[in-house]
């Protein structure tokens with residue numbers, strides 16, 4: 506199993522006292538599988554994605570990537586995980602304005618020591634960015650910028666791709682096209698994909714769906 510999440514609990518301290526946002530989440534994801542994470546606003550989807558991505562730690566429960574319990578990793582270990590093994594795509598593109606498109610795409614793969622120029626060329630071509638490689642992010646449309654962000658995430662060939670509303674900023678036609686590409690490329694690399702989405706249409710394109718309600722699997 507690529508990803509095993511067992512009995513995850515997370516409580517935030519708020520001005521009104523403790524708020525338990527995740528209340529015992531279990532999920533599994535195999536290599537090559539795509540899972541849509543749906544649920545109302547505030548149900549805990551982003552929190553869960555952050556925990557799986559090692560951006561935060563659960564209060565209780567376990568998250569295994571392959572045989573590795575990510576709770577046992579220190580900050581450096583979690584940072585290394587995010588550079589190479591787990592790729593994260595957020596709604597905000599977070600491209601580096603001073604770097605050309607080609608260098609933005611290669612950025613994380615270079616940090617992880619996993620840069621493969623031939624794979625980057627394939628990604629750029631399939632994402633329709635072949636003519637944009639020498640441009641800077643500000644010279645691109647929103648849809649193009651999001652495709653650069655996705656290519657950057659896929660460049661180190663992560664085993665697990667986590668995406669939080671990755672097409673939320675795009676119009677419907679562009680969102681569908683970008684999701685198609687993402688599914689194709691994830692399938693091509695045999696990675697697993699866990700994607701938060703509010704769109705039922707997008708969720709229907711994935712192999713499975715998990716619905717959260719008030720911090721539990723509905």
Ligand SMILES: Nc1ncnc2c1ncn2[C@@H]1O[C@H](COP(=O)(O)OP(=O)(O)OP(=O)(O)O)[C@@H](O)[C@H]1O
Nearest residue numbers: 517518519526544545546547548549550551552553
């Ligand atoms: N750092 C924090 N401190 C306190 N409360 C938080 C924190 N982060 C999130 N929350 C609260 O936890 C709940 C779940 O937030 P989360 O972002 O995981 O939900 P979500 O399902 O992703 O929502 P959305 O679909 O609106 O993005 C919300 O009520 C939110 O206000």
